Structures are given as structure tokens and as C-alpha cells.
Amino acid sequence: MSDGMYAGKPALEAYGLGMRYRRGWALRDCSFRLPAGRICGLVGPNGAGKTTLLNIAAHVLEPTNGSISLFGEAPGSAESGRRTAFLAQEKPLFRRFTVAETLRLGRELNPGWDQRAAEDIIRAGNVPFEAKISTLSGGQRTRVAIALAFGKRPELLLLDEPMSDLDPVVRHEIMGILLAEAAEHGTTVLMSTHVLAELENVCDYLVVVSGGGVRLAGDVDELMSVHTMVTGVREGDGLPVALGHHTLVESRISGRQFTALIRPEGPVTGPWETDTPNMEELLLAYLRSPDAPPLVTPTAQVHGQGQAFGIGTVAA
Numbered sequence: 001m002s003d004g005m006y007a008g009k010p011a012l013e014a015y016g017l018g019m020r021y022r023r024g025w026a027l028r029d030c031s032f033r034l035p036a037g038r039i040c041g042l043v044g045p046n047g048a049g050k051t052t053l054l055n056i057a058a059h060v061l062e063p064t065n066g067s068i069s070l071f072g073e074a075p076g077s078a079e080s081g082r083r084t085a086f087l088a089q090e091k092p093l094f095r096r097f098t099v100a101e102t103l104r105l106g107r108e109l110n111p112g113w114d115q116r117a118a119e120d121i122i123r124a125g126n127v128p129f130e131a132k133i134s135t136l137s138g139g140q141r142t143r144v145a146i147a148l149a150f151g152k153r154p155e156l157l158l159l160d161e162p163m164s165d166l167d168p169v170v171r172h173e174i175m176g177i178l179l180a181e182a183a184e185h186g187t188t189v190l191m192s193t194h195v196l197a198e199l200e201n202v203c204d205y206l207v208v209v210s211g212g213g214v215r216l217a218g219d220v221d222e223l224m225s226v227h228t229m230v231t232g233v234r235e236g237d238g239l240p241v242a243l244g245h246h247t248l249v250e251s252r253i254s255g256r257q258f259t260a261l262i263r264p265e266g267p268v269t270g271p272w273e274t275d276t277p278n279m280e281e282l283l284l285a286y287l288r289s290p291d292a293p294p295l296v297t298p299t300a301q302v303h304g305q306g307q308a309f310g311i312g313t314v315a316a
């Protein structure tokens with residue numbers, strides 16, 4: 001199929017996505033758009049629904065409600081299967097295969113396979129090609145799984161906590177490969193992680209889920225620009241009354257000082273210091289305040305979402 005018909009299509013769109021397990025809802029009414037070519041951090045507390053969301057995108061699970069589309073197609077279609085690679089948390093590999101056999105299988109299963117890219121990743125970690133998967137360390141297995149995912153040359157890479165068992169030097173190396181890959185081939189990446197510091201300088205897009213819902217989604221610059229960190233002297237026991245005109249995401253009192261992350265609804269005037277939050281501060285504030293009003297920026301909204309979902313918006 002020609003790529004022309006996919007031009008301009010978002011890499012991923014979730015519409016009112018819901019997933020109910022026996023114990024209850026893991027995802028509810030999740031809607032957001034991830035434009036093609038973005039590197040997106042998927043962040044949320046334990047049990048927020050990140051793995052569930054990635055599993056639905058990778059067609060491992062069928063949603064209870066709503067739908068997800070990848071470049072305009074259902075996750076189960078042959079076309080989206082060809083364009084997407086998924087690196088699951090458990091990294092399912094055949095334990096009896098050698099590394100070389102594993103890559104050979106990747107080559108046989110994937111028409112666009114890039115053997116050199118996959119081999120380079122294995123070699124950079126000095127993993128012997130003749131070693132059986134069962135004899136590798138957890139981190140080495142992760143490296144093989146990453147080589148498989150990259151070797152497929154996907155247009156959309158879904159990564160579920162890909163770095164959790166890698167040492168810091170290797171994490172840095174793999175992030176470097178990820179960035180180079182995305183820059184060279186325009187790959188879209190959706191990556192869940194708990195290591196917030198790792199996302200700074202890597203992601204240009206964020207989706208925060210909590211309690212099964214989308215709390216924050218959009219372009220990083222756009223998200224940063226509509227938030228302000230305010231620091232000053234508290235009023236009585238709490239925040240200055242004048243801050244009440246703005247949307248409060250999170251506030252903390254420490255001694256006589258307060259720090260608040262707000263979405264300004266006009267000029268922020270007062271005897272306070274104001275600053276743009278960094279990515280980690282922004283994410284931590286939303287993670288610590290699950291009841292903060294959600295925000296989905298215009299680029300991350302699916303059709304009609306601003307009105308239909310009663311979600312906070314910012315001017316386009």
C-alpha cells in the first residue's frame with residue numbers, strides 16, 4: 001500500500017477507550033491523539049492503566065469500550081501490524097533460541113527488516129550472537145528485545161517500561177539510539193516509564209494517565225507554556241487568596257513559603273516569584289494531584305473532545 005494514504009494521519013488516536021477487567025475498570029473514557037513523528041512519554045502511577053493502553057494499541061487486548069486507531073487503521077489490521085512494533089514489559093523471547101536465531105526469526109517475520117540496525121544494537125552490548133536467550137542476564141535479554149523492535153523499522157514504536165532492567169549507562173545508550181532512530185526515520189514513539197528525569201530532553205509529547213483516565217496530554221512546549229510555578233510567602237495558613245483566580249494543579253506549604261503549580265487564567269500579579277516548570281516538576285505535580293482538572297492541548301484532542309469531555313483546553 002502506498003504511504004500517501006496515511007500522510008497526515010495521526011500515529012495513534014484513542015476514542016473513549018475503556019477496559020474493564022474482572023476487578024473493575026482499568027481505563028475509562030480515554031481519548032487523546034498522538035501526531036506522527038512525536039516521541040511521547042506515557043506516565044502514570046502504578047496501576048494507572050499504561051500497560052493496558054499499550055496492550056490495546058498492540059492488539060494484545062480488545063477494549064471493552066471505544067476504540068484506538070493507528071495511522072487511521074484498527075490495531076489488528078495487517079497494515080498497522082506491519083507499521084508497529086511493541087516491546088512488552090515481559091519481553092517474550094524464545095529461551096531456547098540463540099541471539100542469532102532470534103534475529104533470523106525477526107528477519108523472516110518482517111518484510112522491512114533491517115539486520116544491520118539489529119546487529120549493531122547487539123554488538124554495542126557485547127552480547128554473543130551464539131548465546132542462548134536462557135543464558136542471558138535480564139538486561140541482555142532486554143537488549144535483544146530492543147534489537148528486535150528496532151530491526152523491524154516500525155513507524156510506531158510502543159515501549160512498555162523498556163529500560164526498567166538496564167543499567168544507567170545502557171539506558172543512556174538506548175535512549176541515544178531511540179532519539180537517533182526517531183530523528184532519522186521519523187518514527188513515532190509511545191513509551192511508558194516511571195523515570196521522569198529520563199523524559200526530559202527526549203520527549204516532545206506527554207500523556208499522563210491516572211485512575212484509568214487521561215489527566216494531561218499534548219505537546220511539551222504547549223503544556224509548559226500554559227503552566228506557571230509560583231513561589232512566595234504564604235497568607236495565613238494557606239495560599240494567597242489572589243491565586244484563587246487561576247486553575248490550581250498542586251500546592252505545597254513549607255514553613256512560611258508556598259509553592260504552587262497553576263494554569264494562569266490571566267496575568268499572575270503579586271509579590272511572588274514565577275517560573276516555567278520543568279518537565280519533571282510538571283509531571284510530579286499532576287501525579288501527586290490526581291484530582292487536578294485534566295488538560296488536553298488542541299494537538300492532542302480527538303474530534304469534539306474539548307466540548308464532549310468537558311476537558312480543560314488551551315487556545316490553539
Ligand SMILES: Nc1ncnc2c1ncn2[C@@H]1O[C@H](COP(=O)(O)OP(=O)(O)OP(=O)(O)O)[C@@H](O)[C@H]1O
Binds near residue numbers: 026046050051053
Ligand atoms: N489481566 C488483568 N486482570 C485483572 N486486572 C488487571 C489485569 N491487568 C491489569 N489489571 C488491573 O488494571 C489496572 C491497570 O493496570 P496496568 O497494568 O494497565 O497499569 P500500569 O499503569 O501499567 O501499572 P504499572 O505502572 O504498575 O506497570 C490495575 O488496577 C491492575 O490491577
